[in-house]
Amino acid sequence: MRAFPYPLTSEPDLRSPARYLLWLGGLQKATLAAGILLGTVWMASQAVMPFVLGRAIDDGVIGGDAGALLGWAAALLGLMVVQAVSDTATHRAGVSNWMQAAFRSVRLVGHKIARTGDALPTALSTGEVVSTAASDAFRLGEVYEVLTRLAGAAAAWVVVTVLIWQTSAVLGVVVLIGVPVCCALLLFVVKPMQARQREQREASGRMTAVGADTVAGLRVLRGIGGEHIFVDRYRVKSAATRDSGIRVAHSLADLEASQVFIAGAFSVVFTWVGASLVLSGDITPGELVALYGFSIFLMTPVRAAADSVARFIRAHVGARKIIAVLSVDANVSESATTVSAPPPGSVLVDERSGVVVEPGLLTAVVSREPAESTDAVTRLGRFEDAVLEEATVRWGAADLRHVPLADIRARVVVSEASPHLFSGPLRAQLDPRGTHEDGAVLAALEAASALDILDGLEGGLDHEVTERGRGFSGGQRQRLVLARAYLTEAENLVLVEPTSAVDAHTEQRIAARLAGARRSEGRTTVVVTASPLVLRTMDRVLFMEGGRVTDRGTHKELMNRNDEYRNVVIRSE
Template identity: 85%
Template sequence: MRSYPYSLSGPPDVRSPARYLLWIAGQQKATLAAGILLGTVWMASQAVMPFVLGRAIDDGVIGADYPALLAWAGILLGLMVVQAVSDTATHRAGVSSWMQAAFRSVRLVGHTISRTGEALPSALSTGEVVSTAASDAFRLGEVYEVLTRLVGAAAAWLVVTALIWQTSPVLGVVVLTGVPVCCGLLLFVVRPLQARQREQREASGRMTAVGADTVAGLRVLRGIGGEHIFVDRYRARSAETRDSGIRVAHSLADLEASQVFVAGTFSVVFTWVGASLVLAGDITPGELVALYGFSIFLMTPIRAAADSVARFIRAHVGARKILAVLAVDPYVADSTTPVPAPPSGSALVDGRSGVVVEPGLLTAVVSKDPAEATDAVTRLGRFEDAVLEEATVRWGPADLRHVPLAAVRERIVVSEASPQLFSGPLRRQLDPHGRHDDGTILAALEAASALDILDGLDGGLDHAVTERGRGFSGGQRQRLVLARAYLTDAENLVLVEPTSAVDAHTEQRIASRLAAARRRDGRTTVVVTASPLVLRAVDRVVFLEDGRVAAQGSHQDLMTSTPAYRDVVIRSE
């Protein structure tokens, strides 16, 4: 019984593409070794068959020894059975090695995507990351499948050389030196192929990036009538990719033609030398038949070498792209000098703005520039350590940068202004970890004034959400994400503009229910908003000017005592 996903022993070796390929090989040593062993048996059984056929002709046919003929025929039949079985087993082991390598790489890329957060899209385009996981990982895996055949072909070449040496040392030298020379001649065709494949991969990545950006912004593009601009851009990238693919095809065709020419030339030379030996009386007719069979078989190692080189090139290019993804460092990481997470009921303090979030209260942060308020509260969630180095955020007595990241993510949840939903059942979108029953989920939807959304869905909580929740309006997505935030049961919940896309009546219900739900559990809540409907329901308001706390108090007090605050609220109203 196999367990999935495939295990990973230690971090990957990302010092170079070659080292990464070796590291992947080390992760699947057993499967790879089995494939190589089976490939060797498969190729060796093919290599021995011409020798057995030659002996059958000399001993059984020419020598008129029918028991010997039957014996050699039996051996030949046995070799055919071994070849058939080992061929099937080699293919299975090779494909297994291919899939293991590919899915291990996909898993590493997936872990990097989930671990790096905003750092990855700032370093690489979405299309580039998609191409890496969907294409490069599988191209990389091909090299382990072809490796089983390459090693088997090399072993068979040595077996054939030994068998031919017994017949003619001259032909043995020809085989021993000729096959490597023929393989070396193909390198002159491989070099341009490597450059063209790298060019084609770059063009494909750029095309995918444009396609992903176009699909992501399709609604906006249609709204402003600008889709034709991106379509033209995608068409240009597609043509560029097509042209580079044609150039790669030219190189592949040259490689195919070259290996046929080189292997065929070697076969002709080898057969001519063998025929000359027969005419000179140095070898028997049966040995000539065996030599002819060897000459045909020796095309296999040459073809295997050419195919392997082409796949190694693709794997090297794919590994380089995977390493580019794995090399992206997250904006946050656990500190080398960790400190314990503070006890429940500890205040959060943003040193740059001066915002103090008192435990157990519903606090609103208001600013003339909403970005200032958003930056202040987002720092409380510790999404970028470089920012915190400039303005230390304290959680109780602890520097937030040194608190274990797992504790921060569990106890401080930030729900940003741009809500995101993923594809899958609605129940899983609201409760990703499956920790709540349906009653609790419905209560959260009620608190977020989102039960009416559920009433309009045929499947209820089992409704299949489309990608990014495109089947919902902006206000519906916002309320569903708010319900999801409630269900985290976070000790500290930070909400950025949670009601910006809903109407006034819905906003009023959300404001009153938000306060009731969070106060009932004694939780701490921070809201970035300038809506008077929400501000009336909060316990405390912090007003920022130029990124610093300018005033704080109740909404009513600030409306009468702080004109700048009143102007912001009235303008939002």
């Protein structure tokens, strides 16, 4: 019984497309070997049939030996059975090889998407990544399917050469040299096709990127009446993709025509030489029939070579795109020198900004420039190691860069300003790990003032959320994400502008319930906000100017003594 998904026993070789293809092949050596063996049996049994037919004519028909005729007829029947069985088995092994390579590549891309974070969309567009997983991986897998037929065709070419050599050394030399020459001639057509396919793949990726961007911002575009601009952009990219596809089709047509012409010309020359040998009495009529069958069969290796080259080109282009995705490094990775995570109740300190998060308190961070306070508290979640090289963050006595990521992710949760929801049941969106009973989920929704959202859904917690939560308004998404943050029960929870998209009445309810939702068991909460409704419920407020904390105290204390703080809060109100 096979185990799925297929195991990945080593790291992918990303040094070149060819090395990546070889690495994938190494993971499925058994099925590749089986496919090549079966393909060889299939093609070799076809190659032997003209020889058996010629012997049946010479020994049975012309020689008048009924026993020999029956014997060779039985051999033909046996070859047909072998062909039927090996053909079916070869196809099955080929498809298995195809799917293994394709789904291993899709799995690698999926893992990279999940683990790389913001680094991947910064390096590559969404359309490029989608095309890589949806298209390139499966084109790459075709190589391992066609490899079985290519190996079989090569083996059949050797068998035919040996059989023809027994009949005529001249024809043996023609086959031995002529077939590789015919295959080599096809390279003159293949090279321009490779460049055109690369161009078409690039154009397709750009078109998909524009489509993905349009879909992502469709609601906004409709609101401002700008959808026609993106439609025009997509039309231009689509036309470019169509034109490049037509050029690829021209190359494919040239390849098809070339292989028919070259193989046909070789077949004519081969048959003409064989007929001349019959007229001169060097070979028998049965051998001529066999040679004619060989001439037809020898088109198979040429066609197999042409098909394989075309697929190898597509796979090479696809492998290059997959390598581009897999080569993107995450913004954060495990340190070579790790230290133990600090005990519960340890203080978090961002040394660059002077933000100090005391355990068990509700701390607000306010700044004239919201980006400054957001950057400071986001560093507490360790999302970019490059940033932490310039700004040390300490968790207790430990440098955050050296604390294991698993501990940070479990104990420090950052809920960013732009809420994200995914497709699936609402219950799974709020409690991804499925560790809470419905009562706890409802309590979190109550704390986030989001129960009214649930009341408006026919399926309740089983409601199917559409892609990116587009069925909800911005304020509804924000409250649902806040409830999800509460359900993490993180020791340290960082909330960035958690009430920016809700009305004042809802914001007041959220602010009033925030302390009750987080103070239990001494949990620590950091909120980036300038809303007085939220600030007045905080235990401590840190005020930043120029990227540094310049004052701290309660909201009331800062309002009484700090004019800059008062101006920021009043402006936000």
